[in-house]
Structure formats: structure tokens, C-alpha cells
Amino acid sequence: MNELQQQILELKRTKNAVILAHSYQIPEIKQIADFTGDSYQLAVQAKNTDAEIIVFCGVHFMAETAKIINPKRTVLLPSLDAGCALADEITAEQLRNWKAKFPSAPVVLYINSTAAAKAEADVVCTSSNARKIVQSLPNHQILMAPDKNLSNVIAQELPEKDIIAWDGVCPVHQDITAEILESVMAKYPTAEVVVHPECRPEVCKNADAVLSTSGMIDYVEQSNATEFIIGTEQGLIDTLIEKFPQKRFFPTHEPKSCDESCVCPYMKSNNLDNVLLALKNMQHEIVVEESVRVGAKRSIDRMLEITI
Ligand code: SF4
Structure with a gap:
């Protein structure tokens, strides 16, 4: 210390x-x-x-x-x-206007959003529980915001649902391109590829697993593999290196430098x-203004009720 x-x-x-x-x-x-x-x-x-x-x-x-x-x-x-940057992709007003176009579709809002937007949502989700949250809803048509890549992953996993996605991205994960991933995979051909659902669909398609950060830690712990290509922010790679010193981790931002991508400035x-x-x-x-807090708490509580 x-x-x-x-x-x-x-x-x-x-x-x-x-x-x-x-x-x-x-x-x-x-x-x-x-x-x-x-x-x-x-x-x-x-x-x-x-x-x-x-x-x-x-x-x-x-x-x-x-x-x-x-x-x-x-x-x-x-x-x-x-x-x-992802939370800034949708305002409460934009969400209200979007909802009005699909009056019978519930809104599943990624936790990476403002309190005011959460107050407009039916239920909040995170990358670790999005599938469970969407699955728990009886509706066929569901609005998901703000991350279109996470929404795409859930739409692929749950084809029985009609998921309409807001067009937002996390710029840090969006910077991981299929070309960059392919170049790292060519360098470490035996490594397992684990990426975050905020990554582009063409990146997720090439991965062995698409998981939240906590899911990535569990995956590495349970896998017999000793080498992993990790598609998310550098901080999670630091955690994996510390937790599993006997395993090797390669970031998807090679050969670019860490300063150029996969480091979240926020x-x-x-x-x-x-x-x-x-x-x-x-x-x-x-x-947080009380009326916003009460509305946002309702959608967060609903997530916690479904997942705890
Ligand atoms: S990595 Fe940074 S910009 Fe991207 S969702 Fe997380 S906090 Fe937001």
C-alpha cells in the first residue's frame, strides 16, 4: 500500500x-x-x-x-x-417519444443509462442478466436501449422475441473491429476468445463466449484453456492477470496501443x-430529484426482483 x-x-x-x-x-x-x-x-x-x-x-x-x-x-x-458515452445515447425525452410509437411493447433499458431515462423504462437490465430479464417478459415485442450490440446478442439468443433496438453504442467496445480481432486470433490461434456483448456483432460472431465482465471471470476460472483473447476494457484484463497468474491474456486492441482503444476515459x-x-x-x-428517483427505482427494483 x-x-x-x-x-x-x-x-x-x-x-x-x-x-x-x-x-x-x-x-x-x-x-x-x-x-x-x-x-x-x-x-x-x-x-x-x-x-x-x-x-x-x-x-x-x-x-x-x-x-x-x-x-x-x-x-x-x-x-x-x-x-x-453510452448512457448519453438516449435521453428521457427520446425514450418517451420512441415508446409512444410502440405503445404495447415494454422497454428494457440497459443500466448504462441516466436516472431520468430509467424512470421511463419498464425494467432495467445489465449485461449479465439481460437475457433473463427479456425472457421473463410475456410480451413478444420488446424495446431495448441504448446499446444496439447488446440488444443484437439478446435477439440472437431469443429468436422467439421481436426485439427492437435503439441505435446506441459504447465507443470503447465499438472500437474493437473484426479485423483487429482476426489479427490477434492469427497471432494466438489456440487462445479462447471471450468478448463483451457491447462489441460489434461481427466480433461476437467470432468469439467462443460473449459475456459480461463477471461472466468472463467465471468463464476463465472454469475453462481448461490457458490462453484467452479478451474483448473488453483493459481494467478487466488487469483483474484477470491478477486473479489467474498461471493463465495468459491477450487484449483485442493489439497491435494498436492501449491509448488508442479499449481504455475507457470516463x-x-x-x-x-x-x-x-x-x-x-x-x-x-x-x-437525484425525488420524482425521478422513485420512477427509476421502480424499474431497477423490477430487475432485482427478477434476478436476485
Ligand atoms: S466502457 Fe465507458 S463509455 Fe463504454 S459503456 Fe462502459 S463506462 Fe460507458
């Missing part, structure tokens, strides 16, 4: 705070986190914590979700730059300096 990490841990203890970190965070943050996981696991942790303060080392929609489901806690987001805007400042100065506190 370095000095900064020790100062954070001391403040965390005296202020009765908990640090929740997404898998895409830098290793130095994950080392001091009480819990590291994907957006679904972090939402469950946020719901169940009795700490006074949640320092959310992730992006804004995740911190908002924590505040929505556990409003008595003070939720702090260390970096003001920790937005999400996730990486959190660092030890701003985590310390968050705890010292109680910044930046997440506030």
Missing part, C-alpha cells in the same frame, strides 16, 4: 465509508476497494450496504443507481469527468488523488 492508499483507508474507516469499484478501474483503486465487480454486482452491494458513505469508483450512472436504491446513503463520485478519470479528495471534502455528491 502506498501513502495515498493508506490515507484513503484511514479516512474511509473514520468516516464509515465503503469504496465500490467497477472492474474497469485502475489497479490502485481496486486494491483499496471493499468490493470490485460489474454494474449488477455493484448495484446489489450498494443496496445492501449500511455504511454512511458510498465512494463510487465507476461512472456517473452507476453512482446514480446506488443513490436511487439506497437514498439514505451519501454517494460520492470522485471524478466529475466520469460520465458514459472510467479512468477516477484516481487515488480524487478518491482522497472525495472523502476529505465530501465531493462530488450525487443528487
